[in-house]
Amino acid sequence: MKYGIYYAYWEKEWGGEFIPYISKVKTLGFDSLEVACGAFHLENDSFFTELRKVSEAEGIALTGGYGPRPEHNLASTDSAAVKKAFDFYADVFRKMELAGIHLLCGALYSYWPVDFKSGFDKPGDFERSVKGMQTLADMAADHGIELNMEALNRFEGYLINDCDECLNYVKAVDKKNVHVMLDTFHMNIEEDSFVDAIRNAGKYLGHFHVGEGNRRPPYAKGRMPWKEIGDALNEIGYDGTVVMEPFVRPGGQVGKDISIWRDLSHGADDAKLDADAAASVKFLRELWG
């Protein structure tokens, strides 16, 4: 297994500079860095060629995440809006290829965070989303990109809440580059069993996020059954990347979107955050291989 971390652990706003994090995560013991793709449209091509140059020089792979804004909702009833979403993704995919990023993950089938007050038609949205994803998958394939559908807990999404719903969706899309994605933070709320969910995902599992129930980095005395989770991943022969996605500091748009209303870092400075991330990846590597 390969191990990565999401850059937003250290940030309060989405987007921004990713390059300084490449050498940082290498020093901390990771194999890869996950970056946010939602602001790729604001950067020109040289930003992405530089990103690729640095990541290749350091030997750190890059993966991409995106929580689609409402205007990029593939399940929308507004077909003109969906057309614009495809235009947005076309630009993102081209830039991902420039940067050497071959994996995009998140609630790509819907939008995030969901405004539940606006109401929704789940069966209709499912049908529209599957159709849109089939088009998006072909666009991504042209750039060598794998798409991973992250099952989100009920408070953040409604279309895919657990592994069964994710499998159902991925099988309906039926494209080689569209995969199931699970995250222990969401699984902790929705799944009957971590192990059964991972076993059921099997060969469909394309990406895996880890975090404690309160989104702190995994640790030996944490509350998740880390040993069983790792055993299940090894049992299904998972050879993708495990990305930790800790969020511990309140503030900014990140704090707002993630609903961080207290300081889970207990006043930690960047050096302490670094040490916690390094200890976490060491713990997982030793436990899971």
Ligand SMILES: [Mn+2]
């Ligand atoms: Mn996640």
